[in-house]
Amino acid sequence: MVNENLVKDVVKEPYKYGFVTDIETEKIAKGLNEDIIRLISQKKEEPKYLLDFRLKAFKKWQKMKEPDWAGLGYKQIDYQDIIYYSAPKQKEKISSLDEVDPKLLETFDKLGIPLTEQKKLTNVAVDAVFDSVSIATTFREELAQHGVIFCSISEAVKNHSNLIEQYLGTVVPASDNYFAALNSAVFSDGSFVYIPKGVTCPMDLSSYFRINSGDSGQFERTLIIAEESSSVSYLEGCTAPMFDTNTLHAAVVELIALDDASIKYSTVQNWYAGDEEGVGGIFNFVTKRGKCLGKRSKISWSQVETGSAITWKYPSCLLLGEESVGEFYSVALTNNLQQADTGTKMIHIGPKTKSTIVSKGISAGNSNNSYRGLVKMGTKATGSRNYSQCDSMLIGDQASANTFPYIKSQQPNSEIEHEASTCRISEDQLFYLQSRGIEFEEAVSMMVSGFCRDVFNQLPMEFAAEADKLLALKLEGSVG
Amino acid sequence: MEIIEKIKTNKSIDNQTEIQKICLNKLQSSPLPNPKSEPWRLSNKSKFSDLLDYSLNEKDTKFDTPYPNTSQNIIRLVIGDNCQIKLIEENYSIKELSEDELVKYIKKQISCFDQNENWSELLNLSLSCKKNILGLKINGSKIPPIEIFSHASSNSLNAKTLVIFLEKNCDIDLLQVNLGKDNSSLSQSTFFCLEENCSVNHGVVSYGESKSNLLNSLNVIQEKNSEYNLGSLHFKFNYARFEISIKQSAGNAKTNIKGMQITKKDEQISTYTKIEFKGPNGFLDQINKSLADDKSHAIFEGSIIVPKIAQRTDASQLSRNLLLSNLAQIDTKPQLEIIADDVKCKHGATISQLNEEELFYMRTRGITLTEASKLQLSSYFQEIITFIPVSKDRWDLLDKLLNEN
Numbered sequence: 014m015v016n017e018n019l020v021k022d023v024v025k026e027p028y029k030y031g032f033v034t035d036i037e038t039e040k041i042a043k044g045l046n047e048d049i050i051r052l053i054s055q056k057k058e059e060p061k062y063l064l065d066f067r068l069k070a071f072k073k074w075q076k077m078k079e080p081d082w083a084g085l086g087y088k089q090i091d092y093q094d095i096i097y098y099s100a101p102k103q104k105e106k107i108s109s110l111d112e113v114d115p116k117l118l119e120t121f122d123k124l125g126i127p128l129t130e131q132k133k134l135t136n137v138a139v140d141a142v143f144d145s146v147s148i149a150t151t152f153r154e155e156l157a158q159h160g161v162i163f164c165s166i167s168e169a170v171k172n173h174s175n176l177i178e179q180y181l182g183t184v185v186p187a188s189d190n191y192f193a194a195l196n197s198a199v200f201s202d203g204s205f206v207y208i209p210k211g212v213t214c215p216m217d218l219s220s221y222f223r224i225n226s227g228d229s230g231q232f233e234r235t236l237i238i239a240e241e242s243s244s245v246s247y248l249e250g251c252t253a254p255m256f257d258t259n260t261l262h263a264a265v266v267e268l269i270a271l272d273d274a275s276i277k278y279s280t281v282q283n284w285y286a287g288d289e290e291g292v293g294g295i296f297n298f299v300t301k302r303g304k305c306l307g308k309r310s311k312i313s314w315s316q317v318e319t320g321s322a323i324t325w326k327y328p329s330c331l332l333l334g335e336e337s338v339g340e341f342y343s344v345a346l347t348n349n350l351q352q353a354d355t356g357t358k359m360i361h362i363g364p365k366t367k368s369t370i371v372s373k374g375i376s377a378g379n380s381n382n383s384y385r386g387l388v389k390m391g392t393k394a395t396g397s398r399n400y401s402q403c404d405s406m407l408i409g410d411q412a413s414a415n416t417f418p419y420i421k422s423q424q425p426n427s428e429i430e431h432e433a434s435t436c437r438i439s440e441d442q443l444f445y446l447q448s449r450g451i452e453f454e455e456a457v458s459m460m461v462s463g464f465c466r467d468v469f470n471q472l473p474m475e476f477a478a479e480a481d482k483l484l485a486l487k488l489e490g491s492v493g
Numbered sequence: 494m495e496i497i498e499k500i501k502t503n504k505s506i507d508n509q510t511e512i513q514k515i516c517l518n519k520l521q522s523s524p525l526p527n528p529k530s531e532p533w534r535l536s537n538k539s540k541f542s543d544l545l546d547y548s549l550n551e552k553d554t555k556f557d558t559p560y561p562n563t564s565q566n567i568i569r570l571v572i573g574d575n576c577q578i579k580l581i582e583e584n585y586s587i588k589e590l591s592e593d594e595l596v597k598y599i600k601k602q603i604s605c606f607d608q609n610e611n612w613s614e615l616l617n618l619s620l621s622c623k624k625n626i627l628g629l630k631i632n633g634s635k636i637p638p639i640e641i642f643s644h645a646s647s648n649s650l651n652a653k654t655l656v657i658f659l660e661k662n663c664d665i666d667l668l669q670v671n672l673g674k675d676n677s678s679l680s681q682s683t684f685f686c687l688e689e690n691c692s693v694n695h696g697v698v699s700y701g702e703s704k705s706n707l708l709n710s711l712n713v714i715q716e717k718n719s720e721y722n723l724g725s726l727h728f729k730f731n732y733a734r735f736e737i738s739i740k741q742s743a744g745n746a747k748t749n750i751k752g753m754q755i756t757k758k759d760e761q762i763s764t765y766t767k768i769e770f771k772g773p774n775g776f777l778d779q780i781n782k783s784l785a786d787d788k789s790h791a792i793f794e795g796s797i798i799v800p801k802i803a804q805r806t807d808a809s810q811l812s813r814n815l816l817l818s819n820l821a822q823i824d825t826k827p828q829l830e831i832i833a834d835d836v837k838c839k840h841g842a843t844i845s846q847l848n849e850e851e852l853f854y855m856r857t858r859g860i861t862l863t864e865a866s867k868l869q870l871s872s873y874f875q876e877i878i879t880f881i882p883v884s885k886d887r888w889d890l891l892d893k894l895l896n897e898n
Binding site for chain 1: 845
């Protein structure tokens with residue numbers, strides 16, 4: 014047996030994004046009712062259709078029951094004990110980044126997301142969301158020259174209301190599930206992207222979500238529309254301070270790809286996961302879904318899930334258009350007492366649609382890591398194909414790795430292949446690497462990185478490097 | 494609650510055996526399985542209620558065993574009125590379990606039953622009267638192959654229970670045949686207990702006639718160094734469920750399962766398996782095949798559970814499915830739940846139709862499309878059929894599958 018303690022030590026790295034920014038915020042009272050929803054809508058000066066959308070969602074949510082099928086054990090969430098709107102106090106209208114509170118800029122600087130002009134990441138436009146509101150979006154002018162709209166969803170509601178009215182809630186309807194309904198009722202901010210016909214977005218777009226206050230939930234909503242023959246790569250990152258209370262994060266992401274359009278959506282999720290005893294951490298209940306409406310359209314999800322005390326997340330693709338393509342590449346790492354139930358749904362509706370699923374789960378400590386996926390071939394999905402691969406790596410004998418793939422076919426002229434395997438970091442492999450003079454920790458991290466390579470290859474370059482480092486840090490001290 | 498009332502009105506409380514009373518009692522808290530629970534979610538509700546709709550029948554009609562027994566070397570038993578266990582006991586080391594032993598064993602099993610998960614067993618045991626429960630204790634290794642029949646009678650719901658206790662170092666081949674009749678329902682539960690160093694080749698062949706229903710459950714407990722091989726085939730049922738639960742109670746055991754279900758017309762046949770490793774060094778190799786044609790629906794759900802204690806488990810599960818019609822449906826869900834880290838576990842699932850290239854190849858050699866399809870199907874079936882013991886020479890299963898339907 015490999016020296017378990019040694020490996021356990023390798024995974025213990027303090028959460029370096031756990032600081033709190035001391036900033037004056039504007040919060041509304043705790044609790045959830047129609048008045049609160051009206052207040053949020055009023056604060057954001059929303060049109061009536063949006064308020065109606067929220068109220069309808071709220072009514073539906075009240076009738077729904079919190080899902081328990083994932084078998085995640087977490088203490089009951091008191092939805093009346095959450096602040097649904099919290100925003101850093103700032104001047105009414107900001108015309109340039111210079112007017113943003115320096116403390117906020119400093120926060121994002123510390124997180125490695127510089128927003129100031131001099132330090133802007135080259136070729137990545139960033140929308141920074143702090144608690145309930147978007148504080149800044151970079152490179153807007155450059156993007157506007159290409160006709161690309163990249164702004165916070167609140168701004169889009171004001172400036173591009175027709176697009177919001179046309180598309181909001183068409184991929185994830187308000188009544189889709191419990192958390193989507195909650196989000197539809199109270200969503201505060203998020204990003205909006207519109208890529209016009211024939212445009213390849215000149216740079217990667219990125220949203221960075223930061224939860225700062227301990228008692229408010231974050232409910233952002235992202236909507237990306239890719240018109241005919243356009244393409245975009247979108248990155249999402251998230252962190253939160255360390256609190257010993259649990260914070261709720263219930264987001265909704267909707268993607269729409271028309272004929273020949275392609276959307277690549279990458280996430281590195283690093284919310285605070287709670288301490289070794291399982292105290293604190295984010296409850297992450299996210300509904301992400303893409304609709305390949307057009308012919309030959311493509312939606313690709315790639316995610317690296319390392320944070321959150323609870324992860325409940327199934328980025329999905331509805332493959333409607335002929336020859337449309339759905340992809341899902343995921344690495345989920347759980348340590349200590351984290352629980353992750355993640356996977357994807359590939360719903361093949363149109364003919365000749367194709368989907369690929371590659372999921373890698375790494376479980377260490379006392380954590381619980383499940384892959385749950387659905388592949389469905391509808392009656393019209395002739396000539397469609399799916400390939401799924403789910404691999405789990407177990408580190409230590411206290412963690413659990415589960416695989417629950419649901420496969421359903423109603424179309425004989427289609428093919429589905431699924432395979433899953435489980436392995437561990439073996440003594441032989443470690444010995445081999447160590448005998449070549451590679452340090453134990455490095456050997457472990459090399460093997461984990463090799464295990465995840467299929468997924469990392471799919472990430473944009475900046476993310477791939479970050480993800481690799483993140484996994485190495487998270488795993489410190491856990492291999493056995 | 495209807496089914497409970499039916500059992501109660503069918504039999505006065507004084508006539509009930511102890512087991513029937515216990516099971517009825519357990520069922521009362523959940524008279525029907527929860528349709529939202531995972532094992533029952535996909536079950537066709539109207540077909541399931543058809544199954545329960547027939548009147549209860551404890552008596553058997555005259556039953557002619559198919560394929561007359563021409564061989565002296567095979568032991569044949571029919572559960573129910575025609576059971577000739579006494580004759581067998583005289584000649585071989587097979588004993589009928591005493592009532593006490595039977596009650597003790599079944600009670601122990603029931604104590605760990607879950608109302609929803611083991612609903613089929615609970616129903617079976619609350620229906621089975623004394624003469625429809627056959628309990629056998631077998632030892633020795635020079636036992637000829639055994640065939641055991643369960644059958645339903647037309648227009649009724651019959652329940653048969655089989656309990657087999659294999660003592661140390663026992664080695665047997667056993668084929669269980671469940672036969673449905675026109676408009677009938679059969680509830681069959683089988684309990685197997687394999688002591689150390691036992692080896693069993695177990696076959697389960699179930700087929701019905703038009704509008705036959707079947708609720709078949711199999712419960713196996715394997716002790717150390719035992720080997721359990723199961724070959725199963727289910728076809729021609731309006732509605733059938735085959736629930737398999739296997740526990741390797743102390744690990745170090747081997748399990749091989751090869752099962753197949755074939756659905757046509759508007760039939761629904763489902764297989765649920767749950768394999769638990771309660772000790773280290775367990776081995777499992779499982780393959781389940783389904784074929785769905787016309788408007789039918791085939792379902793497979795298999796779970797493999799490897800707790801912390803089950804280090805060095807080597808388990809693999811494969812679900813292969815053929816979908817032959819636009820209106821047919823296949824659902825498959827192989828599952829792994831693993832906590833032990835030093836294990837080799839894998840599963841795979843495929844759904845496709847007949848291989849077009851192979852068909853084309855055969856047709857270019859002058860084989861008609863129908864013949865070519867049959868050839869492909871026969872190779873698909875053969876893997877399972879050859880694994881079913883006893884049947885090979887006598888039952889002509891391949892011919893039945895290819896030509897009868």
